[in-house]
Amino acid sequence: MKKKTKIIVFGSIAVLLLGMAFFPAIKRQLTSTKQTGGPVRGGESGRSELVVNATILQPQTLNNMFRITGILLPDEEVDLTFETAGKITEIYFQEGTFVQQGTLLAKVNDAPLQAELKKLQAQLPLAEDRLFRQQTLLDKDAISQETYQSVFTQLETLKADIELVKARIRQTELRAPFSGMIGLRQVSEGAYASPTVVIANLTKISPLKIEFSLTQNFVSLIKQGTEIQFTVENDLEVYNASVYAVESRLDVQTLSLFARARYENADGRIKPGQSASIRIKLDQIDNAIVIPSISTVKEMGRDVTYVYKNGKAKETEIVTGMRTSSSVEVVSGLAVGDTLLTTGVMQLRSGMPVRIGRMVPNSAD
Secondary structure, three states, rough: OOOHHHHHHHHHHHHHHHHHHHHHHHHHHHHHHHHHHOHHHHHHHHOOOEEEEEEEEEEEEEEEEEEEEEEEEEEEEEEEEOOOEEEEEEEEOOOEEEEEEOEEEEEEEEEEHHEEEEEEHHHHHHHHHHHHHHHHHOOOOOHHHHHHHHHHHHHHHHHHHHHHHHHHOOOOOOOOOOOEEEEEOOOOOEEOOOOOOOOOOEEEEEEEEEEEEEHHHHHHHHHOOEEEEEOOOOOOOEEEEEEEEEEOOOOOOOOEEEEEEOOOOOOOOOOOOOOOEEEEEEEEEEEEEEEHHHEEEEEEOOHHHHHHHHEOOHHHHHEEEOOOOOEEEEEEEEOOOOOOEEEOOOOOOOEEEEEEEEEEOOOOO
């Protein structure tokens, strides 16, 4: 290799090594320059301002809510079956429709029973006429009381047989025991039905029942008439219901107390089988100072927040009270009208320059 070529190669290697050595410093300098020219302005002390959100504290009503999960149940529900066995001759209902109490839904073959009823009814006039003649003879003392009583018993037996056949005919009819929505049909005409064969399901969905359980620590919260609120999945609306029944004793295995509330569900919007997120109000505090949970931090056993004072963050120690899922009651340390910093709390230090980027509403759960 020529001497000149060697000089070029070694020179290139040296430049590369120097570039690698000074790259971190160059990168820091570029980053610093970029940040200095950004949208965050420098404070009086030369430190950058931290952009945060804030809220102005207002007196609020704070509800202490107990939260549990329950299940929505139909007010009434039954699997429809025949009381007797036989071939299904007619199905009168349409699947998924509303039916009134007493509506005839299906029928099994009753031809033999109808024939037997006709036979018995044909004997009835003759039996009644025989009793009339016997009554006339008894009035004239032409027959004994025993003879008359025998004819009377025969007539009453015939009437009882007629009523028995009519009852058996009614057992061949499937009628709605209550008004409600009928489900999907499980059989077809011509199928053989028995008391174990389910024809369809009938459900009363207005009103609905909400069943839930409480551990033994909270059983005193629930009694007949207790108001609850609940929501269902994929529905933002909050529904109100009232407890109408409480189990008389705790479950011995889970030590839980079961209770049921009732919701009218007049429009049939909510369907049974859904889970319900239930809230029960324990107590209520009026004119409370409430802050978001994210706006307070623990520092050496103290609860600390930051308020906005003259362009700077001011550390404030607080005493907390009731807590909900996202809010904290402040018993002391803050006052109505204070501007509370709600974001960037982990970065804040007392005296740090801050700039409020957005004011957010102050509200409890």
